Amino acid sequence: MLKFSHIKQAEQSVDKEVTIAGWVHRKRQSGGVAFIIMRDSTGTMQIAVKKDKVDAASWKAVTDTTIESSIIAEGIVKEDKRAPTGFELEAANFSNTGISEPFPITEFQSTELLLDKRHLWLRSQKMTGILKARAYLFKYLRDFLSEKQFWEVTPPIITKAGGEGGADMFAIDFFGTKAYLTQSSQLYLEALVPVLEHVYDLVPSFRAEKSRTVKHLAEYWHLEVEAGYYSQEDNMKLQEDMIEYVCQRFVKEQGSLLQSLNVDANRLSVVKAPFKRLTYDEALKQLKQNGIKKEWLDDIGAEDEKVLTEKEEKPIFIYKWPLKIKAFYMREDPDNPEFALCSDMQAPHGHGEIVGSSERVYDYKEMADRLNKYGLQEKDYYWYTDIRKYGTIPHSGFGLGVERLLKWMLDLDHIRDAIPFPRMANRVEP
Ligand code: 4AD
Ligand code: MG
Secondary structure (H helix, E strand, O other): OOOOEOHHHHOOOEOOEEEEEEEEEEEEEEOOEEEEEEEEOOEEEEEEEEHHHOOHHHHHHHHHOOOOOEEEEEEEEEEOOOOOOOEEEEEEEEEEEEOOOOOOOOOOOOHHHHHHOHHHHOOOHHHHHHHHHHHHHHHHHHHHHHHOOOEEOOOOOEEOOOOOOHHHOOEEEEOOEEEEEOOOOHHHHHHHHHHHOEEEEEEEEEOOOOOOOOOOOOEEEEEEEEEEOOOHHHHHHHHHHHHHHHHHHHHHHOHHHHHHOOOOOHHHHOOOOOOEEEEHHHHHHHHHHOOOOOOOOOOOOHHHHHHHHOOOOOOEEEEOOEHHHOOOOEOEEOOEEEEEOEEEEEEOOOOEEEEEEEEEOOOHHHHHHHHHHOOOOHHHHHHHHHHHHOOOOOEEEEEEEHHHHHHHHOOOOOHHHHOOOOOEOOEOOO
8 A cells, every 4th residue: 555645644744745645626737837736535735746847757647637537746845825725735746546537527517417426526525524524423423322331232224014104114025025124223222221221323224205305315324222211301311412412522623624514613512401392282382373283183294393493593302292193112101191201302493303202111011002002913023022021121212313413513405415325215326
């Protein structure tokens, strides 16, 4: 492997000789001088190549090079106010690793073209920045849960039964048996509670939803957490602490990245626990005041979430949902059996739902009764009900859509930009 300096390192090596490798971002050539703006994963640097300072092979290479060609340049780093980043490499040697064909992406391309050429569009500064933010987000979420002594576990992706309503599942032919891509790992995490007590996973979930909205992906990364002896109250507290932790760490450690993505750090620095709580009934009332008529037991949809969160600066919880419109596994409020012990977290500025959560039914008879009421076969859930038969304990958990969280944090217009290769109702390529 050849050893190169990254651009960020090279900036620390003024008046020293370095070799850098990257891709041509821009090129300008006149007479005997060529200026290349090269990018690598750490930034951009101007490279000046002068015909009378390099050998014939280097001069030919710079003459031949094109936008997005992969290049290697060796020379002395100079501080230069005229260069776009204040630094310039005075090249002594220049070579092409791979000459690029004319790059198909130029300025002002249609969204469709950029999605067809996604594999190339990812090289843009915007997408590079988002992918870095995404990597930090994964790290910070894991750091938080690890500090709280949660075990990271790995559930199966191929499953026999769903947790969130069968209609939205992708079916696959599993050696002649019908199986599905997982919608949620929750049920498996519950089985791991009697093993490791406090667990989480960060894996893809799949939803065969045809909805073409700015917040639905068919494949998204799902952070799910399950904790023994956690009440719904403990569960909500853990969620708000986690969101505060990642926002504050971004502000503290990723200021320049946020700036390069035009994200105002204040939008994240205000995010501190506790978060406002709105009951389902209060949410309906607030919607009514905004001219949106809702009946008791109506769901709160994407447009409603927008209205409810538009003026908020921090996430809010919507809790005390009617049991009847929630999932089969949610525990009823013993003081108020009409309601489920559950909550959704909604991101502010109109972004809407990012977390779904609840305390789980942990009594065997109650669970068997629930499956029955929801038209589910106990035999399909035999292992899930076994958890209730053999040493059951109260437990709660939540699921967070990582792309939804990133979309809000970076204020992206569309969830597809929060993931490198989005899978949506009308797109499975590249
Ligand atoms: O609200 P959901 O369906 O809840 C569950 O799956 C529970 N089993 C979670 C749990 O308690 N362990 O999904 C959880 C979150 C949503 O709040 C949303 O952020 C995200 O997953 N999500 C999606 N993200 C992108 N595209 C989609 N189609 C999504 N569907 C859900
Ligand atoms: Mg939900």
